[in-house]
Amino acid sequence: MAGFDKVVKNYDEALAGLQDGMTVIAGGFGLCGIPEGLIAQIRKMGTRDLTFVSNNCGVDDFGLGVLLAGKQIRKMVSSYVGENKLFEEQLLAGELEVELVPQGTLAEKMRAGGAGIPAFFTATGYGTLVGEGKEVREFDGRHYIMERSIVGDFAIVKAWKGDRYGNLVYRNTARNFNPMAATAGKITVVEVEEIVEPGELDPNEIHTPGIYVNRLIQGSFEKRIERRTLRAD
Amino acid sequence: MAGFDKVVKNYDEALAGLQDGMTVIAGGFGLCGIPEGLIAQIRKMGTRDLTFVSNNCGVDDFGLGVLLAGKQIRKMVSSYVGENKLFEEQLLAGELEVELVPQGTLAEKMRAGGAGIPAFFTATGYGTLVGEGKEVREFDGRHYIMERSIVGDFAIVKAWKGDRYGNLVYRNTARNFNPMAATAGKITVVEVEEIVEPGELDPNEIHTPGIYVNRLIQGSFEKRIERRTLRAD
Amino acid sequence: MALTREQMAQRVARELQDGYYVNLGIGIPTLVANYIPKGMTVMLQSENGLLGMGPFPTEAELDADLINAGKQTVTAITGASYFSSADSFAMIRGGHVDFTVLGAFEVDIEGNIASYMIPGKMVKGMGGAMDLVAGAANIIVTMTHASKHGESKLLTRCSLPLTGAGCIKKVVTDLAYVEIREGKFWLKERAPGVSVDEIVRLTEGKMVIPDVVPEMEF
C-alpha cells in the first residue's frame, strides 16, 4: 500500500509548496492541540502575507504568536485573539488584519468547507456586527444569517496518534478544531505524537479517516499549558 | 447521577408519547443497524399516519416494512425504497406518499436539524427533479440548491453499546444514519445490544454523547442480512 | 446589602434542575458549579469539546490535553465524552444544552445582550458567546446591576455592540432577580435588605414592580 503511506521524512517535505499569500487553516484551541513543529517550520521558512484561520493566535512566544514575531501573518480569522501583545501592536499599526468569527460559526465554516457545502444559515450573530452585510433569512419565524464556508491552501493539524495511511485519533480536548481543519485543507499536513502501523487503530474509533491527510510527520511537543489551574487537595 | 440515567424499564416506556401523525427519524441502512425492537413496539402500538425519515423502508416482513403491513406509515422520506412489494402496492393505491431525497442530502438534513442549522446549500440534485422548486444560488461559479433541515418528534436509533448516561458507540457500518438520527429527535430513543456502566466507554471514543439521548433500552436483535454475499475460498 | 459574587452564583444555581446539561461562562457563572443543590446532579459542557467537566486537577492529574473553554486545566468526570468543536457547537446551536449562564456588560428590555466588546478598547473577540446566546433556550445572565459609577446595566437599549438580539429572558444581578418579556423588565426578587426604590433607581429600562417583591434567602 505504498500509495497510501503519508509519512514524510522531515519538516521541509511536510510544508513543501507553502507560499507567500496563502491561506492556512490551523487546528488547536489556545495552546491546546496545536501543531507546534509545523508552526516552527513556517517560522523557519519565513513565508509571509499568510492568512491564518485559527480559533486563537497563540501567545507572544508560543503557538501562532511566533509567526507574529516574524511578521508573517497578514490576516487572522479567529473567534478570540489578543492573548499576546504583539497582536495588539501589529493590529494598531495596521500591519495585521483581523476577522472575528463566532467560535461555533468558525468550526462550522471549516466543516462546511471540507464537506462541499458552500454556505449555511445560523442564528448566531444575527442582529450583531457579525451579521452586518450578510444575507438574513427567516425560517419558521426565526432570523438567521448566511455564512460561507472556508477552505485553506494548507491545513496544519495536530493529532495524538496517526497510522501510516493517515488515520488519526485525537486525545481529550486537544481534539477541538483539528478534525475540521483536517477536512478543509487542499493539502492537509498532520503532526502526531506517535506514528503507528495500519491496523493498530480500531477502525470504529478513528476520528479522521486517512483520505483527508496528505502528509504525516512525527513531532515532539512541549505542550505548554496556558492557564495552569489546580485545586487545593 | 440519577438525573442522567436514561435507561427505561420496557418498550412501552421507551416509546411513550408517540402519537398518530408524528414524524419519526430512524437510523439504519437497509436492514443494517436498525432499531428492531422499537419498530416492533410501534407495530404493537398501532400508531398511524406516521411520517418516517429513513434511508430505506425495510423489506416486506422486516425493518420498517412491518409498519407498512400495518398501514401505519403515511409518508416516507428516503433515498431508496421499494425493496418490498407492499411499498409499491400502497404507493400505487395512493395510501402512501414518498419524498425521495439523495442519500447524502438526507444525512446532512438530519445532521443540520440536530445542529440548529435550518438550511444549507448543496450541488447535489441541481438541474434534476430534486432541485425543482428549490432556491438555486451560484457560489464561485457553481450552482447549488438550498435544502432545509429535518427534525423529528421522535428519533429511533440502534447502537452497539450505550452507558446509562446515554453515551453511545456503534459497530462497523451499522453506524450509518444512526448518529445523525440521534441528534435530530425531539425525543431520542435508543436501543442497544449492551448497556454498560458510565466509564466503561472511553470518553475519546464515544460516537454520540449522552446529551442527545432521552431513553435507552437493551434490545435483542435478529440482525437479518439482506444480501448475504460470500467469496469462494 | 448587595449580593456577593458567591450569593449571585447561589441564586442562579436555584434555577438548576436534576439532569440538566449546563454551560457556564467565565467569571461569576463558573462559581455556579459550587452551589448545585443537594441531591441534584448536573453535567457541565465546555464548548471547546467536553461534556462532563470535573473540578480543577490536582498536580498529579494535570493534563495539557484537558482544558476548559477558559483555557484552564480541568478534569473529566466518569461518563464524560470528548468531541470536536464543530460537534460541540452543533450541540449548543441545536439547543441541546438545557441551561446556560453568562456574564454581560448590558442587557435591555428587548432581551438584547452586550458582553464582548467595548468600542475604543482592544477587541479580543466573542469566542463562543454569540453561539451560546443564540443556541440556548434557557439562558440566565448574571452581572452587577450597575457600574461602580452607578450607571445602570439594565437598559432600554444596549449601548454597546450586541452579542445577541432578543435572547435573554432572565437576569440575576447583585440587587435583584429580573425577568424580561413583552419589552419590559419584571422585578421578581430583591437581594436581602435592598429596597425596591434602590433597584428602580439603578434600572434605566422600563421595569414592572409587583405589589410584593420577595427578598432572596440565603
Place this chain on the structure above:
Amino acid sequence: MALTREQMAQRVARELQDGYYVNLGIGIPTLVANYIPKGMTVMLQSENGLLGMGPFPTEAELDADLINAGKQTVTAITGASYFSSADSFAMIRGGHVDFTVLGAFEVDIEGNIASYMIPGKMVKGMGGAMDLVAGAANIIVTMTHASKHGESKLLTRCSLPLTGAGCIKKVVTDLAYVEIREGKFWLKERAPGVSVDEIVRLTEGKMVIPDVVPEMEF
C-alpha cells in the same frame, strides 16, 4: 467485437492511479476492483460509511454489521475506518474521493447523466448517485453504447430524468472510450474490431472523430 463486461471494467481500471480513493457503483463498476493494475493499490470507499472495503467475506467472516452500499456483506481491509453516512457524504460532496465509477442509462454532450429513474416504472430512488455525480471531480461512466434495440445512449440531450447536470467527462462503453467536453463527444479509443462507422452510427449526440482512433488492447 463489443467488449465484455469484464473488458469494460478492465478498460476503466486503466484510469486508476496508485493511492487513489475510489467509489465503485453497482454492476459493471463493481468489477473494476478485480482489475486493479499490478503494483498499484487503491482504497475503496463505500458510501454507507466505510473507507477500505475488502472482498466479500468467507462464511467465518460473515458479519451483519458490515455491508457495502449495495447491502451485500463485505469485509474491511487493515487500515480501514468506519464513519457515519453524514461523514461519508461530506467526504464525497467535499471532493475527497479521487475516482468514481458509475453505471448509467444515458449521458449527453453536455455531460448530463440519467441513471436512476424511468418514468412509468416504479421509482425506487436515487440512493447516493446524485451525491456521487455532484461530488466527484473525476468520474467515469460505464454502460453499453446502445440498447438491445440499437437505440443510442450517447445523446444530444438525455431523455430520462437527470441524476446530475454537466458532471460527466468520461464514458467507457462496450464499443468505445469517449470524452465529453465543449458540448461534444470526443472518440478516443474503440473496442478491438469495432469500426468507427459502427460507433458513429450508434452515437446520437455530436461526436468528434480524430484521424486515427486506436484500438483498445487486452
